Amino acid sequence: MQMTEETLRGLFARMVGDEKHGWAAASTLHAIWVLYERVLNVSPENIDDPDRDRFYLSKGHGPMAYYAVLAAKGFLAPEALDTWRKWDSPLGMHPDHNLAPGVEISSGSLGHGLPLGVGTALALRAQGRSARVVVLMGDGEFDEGSNHETMAIAGRLGLDRLTAVVIDNKSASLGWPGGIAGRFEAEGWHASTVDGRDHDALYRAFTGESGGRPRVVVAEILPVEEGSAA
Amino acid sequence: MTAQLARKQMRTVWADTVVESLDTDPRLVVLTADISSWFFWDAKKEHPDRVLNFGIREQAMIDIAGGFALTGMRPVVHTYAPFLIERPFEQIKIGLAHQNVGAVLVSVGASYDDPSWGRTHQAPGDVALLDTLPGWTVHVPGHEDEVAPLLHQAIASDERVYVRLSERANSEAVPVSDGFTVLRRGGAGVVIAVGPVLDEVLAATSTMDVTVLYASTIRPFDHAGLRAAVGAARPDVVLVEPYLRGTSAFEVSEALADVPHRLRTFGTWRDREARVYGTAEEHDRLFGLDAAGLAESITGFLG
Numbered sequence: 001m002q003m004t005e006e007t008l009r010g011l012f013a014r015m016v017g018d019e020k021h022g023w024a025a026a027s028t029l030h031a032i033w034v035l036y037e038r039v040l041n042v043s044p045e046n047i048d049d050p051d052r053d054r055f056y057l058s059k060g061h062g063p064m065a066y067y068a069v070l071a072a073k074g075f076l077a078p079e080a081l082d083t084w085r086k087w088d089s090p091l092g093m094h095p096d097h098n099l100a101p102g103v104e105i106s107s108g109s110l111g112h113g114l115p116l117g118v119g120t121a122l123a124l125r126a127q128g129r130s131a132r133v134v135v136l137m138g139d140g141e142f143d144e145g146s147n148h149e150t151m152a153i154a155g156r157l158g159l160d161r162l163t164a165v166v167i168d169n170k171s172a173s174l175g176w177p178g179g180i181a182g183r184f185e186a187e188g189w190h191a192s193t194v195d196g197r198d199h200d201a202l203y204r205a206f207t208g209e210s211g212g213r214p215r216v217v218v219a220e221i222l223p224v225e226e227g228s229a230a
Numbered sequence: 231m232t233a234q235l236a237r238k239q240m241r242t243v244w245a246d247t248v249v250e251s252l253d254t255d256p257r258l259v260v261l262t263a264d265i266s267s268w269f270f271w272d273a274k275k276e277h278p279d280r281v282l283n284f285g286i287r288e289q290a291m292i293d294i295a296g297g298f299a300l301t302g303m304r305p306v307v308h309t310y311a312p313f314l315i316e317r318p319f320e321q322i323k324i325g326l327a328h329q330n331v332g333a334v335l336v337s338v339g340a341s342y343d344d345p346s347w348g349r350t351h352q353a354p355g356d357v358a359l360l361d362t363l364p365g366w367t368v369h370v371p372g373h374e375d376e377v378a379p380l381l382h383q384a385i386a387s388d389e390r391v392y393v394r395l396s397e398r399a400n401s402e403a404v405p406v407s408d409g410f411t412v413l414r415r416g417g418a419g420v421v422i423a424v425g426p427v428l429d430e431v432l433a434a435t436s437t438m439d440v441t442v443l444y445a446s447t448i449r450p451f452d453h454a455g456l457r458a459a460v461g462a463a464r465p466d467v468v469l470v471e472p473y474l475r476g477t478s479a480f481e482v483s484e485a486l487a488d489v490p491h492r493l494r495t496f497g498t499w500r501d502r503e504a505r506v507y508g509t510a511e512e513h514d515r516l517f518g519l520d521a522a523g524l525a526e527s528i529t530g531f532l533g
Binding site: 050096097098104105106109111112115116117118119120121122123124125126127145146149150152153157 | 259279280282284287291294298299300301302303321324325329
């Protein structure tokens with residue numbers, strides 16, 4: 001299936017009932033879109049290959065964008081989106097990797113994806129593999145202390161195949177003075193902050209040189225101004 | 231429970247076993263949070279990517295173990311009991327159980343190995359906490375010689391396994407088995423001893439006509455073994471565990487669902503904290519887990 005905005009909007013629209021997290025789901029769309037379309041070496045054909053790249057959606061709230069991309073890429077049948085949240089559906093309001101094809105971790109409770117990703121990146125390194133691990137979280141989720149424990153570990157251990165994506169829609173209640181990127185940089189990460197709707201900027205941030213360090217891409221999602229095309 | 235003097239500590243046996251296994255099992259990775267990391271300094275030179283000390287970051291450590299397990303590796307994760315089970319409990323729930331992956335969690339300190347450190351370093355509720363999650367195997371070795379065989383089993387599997395080490399141990403080992411070992415047979419009742427309480431239980435019941443069952447593996451609980459023992463004795467069951475009183479009472483109830491029986495449980499208090507320091511032996515007496523206290527209570531129960 002061609003991954004166009006029209007296609008994704010159509011897939012997105014098949015899932016109804018989580019209006020509370022509609023904006024949260026939309027905020028992740030572009031980063032996940034670029035990752036699956038242009039960056040990650042993962043597909044329905046190689047999903048069991050230990051050398052595949054991994055994408056861990058840590059911010060499990062509002063997974064509609066994730067499910068839409070998985071459907072567009074062929075991991076999920078589009079019809080599965082119509083069953084979202086129902087008794088026998090593989091798709092819930094928080095993803096379960098035991099139920100949903102293509103979903104790599106079960107998430108929902110915040111602050112677990114980054115340490116799971118670090119564990120997987122360490123395992124891949126121990127196995128001599130070069131696969132990438134990408135973890136997506138939210139700026140509100142960044143409050144969780146486990147992220148800060150893990151940020152330090154990944155920095156000290158030089159996990160250069162690890163990427164964290166922080167969707168920054170300014171939802172952290174107490175904010176992050178000095179910016180989120182600075183917190184990562186203090187722990188030895190390579191950090192960049194980009195417009196979270198700019199596909200080329202996201203791509204460059206995901207694929208540029210990180211100097212042997214773990215990488216964080218802070219994807220800012222600012223309110224769309226009236227009349228803009230975004 | 232007897233303090234160890236010249237014998238090897240269970241923790242030393244654990245470390246030796248893990249170090250040996252690192253050489254032979256490429257799936258194995260050992261994760262620590264400072265405590266006991268010194269046991270692995272030499273092994274880290276040989277296996278730098280599979281011996282990892284994260285500092286005092288227990289929550290991250292458990293989820294990281296889950297991340298390892300997602301790739302098929304076998305993490306052995308260790309620290310002091312309250313910081314392994316209680317502090318990162320949600321990580322155990324989500325990072326391991328909800329991901330449907332396994333790990334071997336190995337604690338030291340038990341319920342009150344050294345009470346002079348106070349309540350922060352005691353974890354009498356660890357097994358009860360794990361009982362709120364499905365699928366855990368729980369080993370409570372009572373002697374250092376029981377540690378290696380239990381660990382070998384744990385490392386070879388992909389399951390979620392908790393190994394509860396103690397600095398206190400019985401005078402003799404009991405060969406490891408999946409269920410109860412019958413150490414003594416009698417007709418007046420059945421007394422269950424779990425792990426390092428065995429010496430006190432044997433001393434307390436030395437003149438009683440009771441069956442004594444011993445377990446170093448308490449989950450899964452040996453329902454068939456208990457039913458067989460109760461079938462050959464009066465159905466009065468005494469459960470002595472080295473942690474929260476009555477932790478396995480629901481298992482006894484399940485095992486004997488169709489057998490009229492009485493149950494008396496012993497362990498640490500449920501209704502209040504023991505807000506005292508002192509020695510482990512003093513805490514045994516406080517909780518009635520010493521031989522004299524158990525003898526009096528069990529005699530009173532069995533009549």
